[in-house]
Amino acid sequence: MEDITQVVLPKKRPTFITVLCILSLIGSGGFGLLQPLYQFVTFEKSYPEKIDQIEKGLEQMEDAGMDSGFLYDMTVNSMVVLEKTKENLVPMTAANIIFALFSLLGIFLMFRLKKNGFYLYSVVNLFWMLVPVYFIGMEVGMMMLGFGALITILFIILYAVNLKHME
Numbered sequence: 001m002e003d004i005t006q007v008v009l010p011k012k013r014p015t016f017i018t019v020l021c022i023l024s025l026i027g028s029g030g031f032g033l034l035q036p037l038y039q040f041v042t043f044e045k046s047y048p049e050k051i052d053q054i055e056k057g058l059e060q061m062e063d064a065g066m067d068s069g070f071l072y073d074m075t076v077n078s079m080v081v082l083e084k085t086k087e088n089l090v091p092m093t094a095a096n097i098i099f100a101l102f103s104l105l106g107i108f109l110m111f112r113l114k115k116n117g118f119y120l121y122s123v124v125n126l127f128w129m130l131v132p133v134y135f136i137g138m139e140v141g142m143m144m145l146g147f148g149a150l151i152t153i154l155f156i157i158l159y160a161v162n163l164k165h166m167e
């Protein structure tokens with residue numbers, strides 16, 4: 001009698017998931033991991049110069065009679081962000097690195113077509129958005145979320161639509 005063996009081929013990853021994972025890798029690895037490390041290394045040197053630039057900008061706006069309005073408020077908020085960042089540089093950097101590493105793990109698992117990677121990625125990135133709110137404050141932190149939050153939610157939705165390809 002003939003022995004019939006069944007060959008199980010590995011599941012083929014859809015191109016769209018591959019593209020999403022590569023873009024997420026750039027976001028979480030490049031911007032999420034390397035940017036906080038760069039900021040940590042260069043912050044002390046660049047802080048005085050940045051504060052000086054903001055103060056000069058505020059003075060120029062006040063001299064021009066523009067001491068209220070959106071642009072003035074954004075400039076004041078940038079000063080707040082720098083001061084809060086200086087106060088919380090180490091814990092902010094640590095939080096960003098931890099979230100970036102867990103996000104990268106989720107991306108790796110999704111690249112391997114594992115659903116638990118999606119859940120890890122989603123939870124980590126939703127909480128990661130709260131880092132500036134926690135360390136900088138609600139008002140300014142919420143303004144910082146803006147575009148990044150839209151991109152994060154878009155990627156979570158795009159991955160969710162492709163969950164059917166993951167096991």
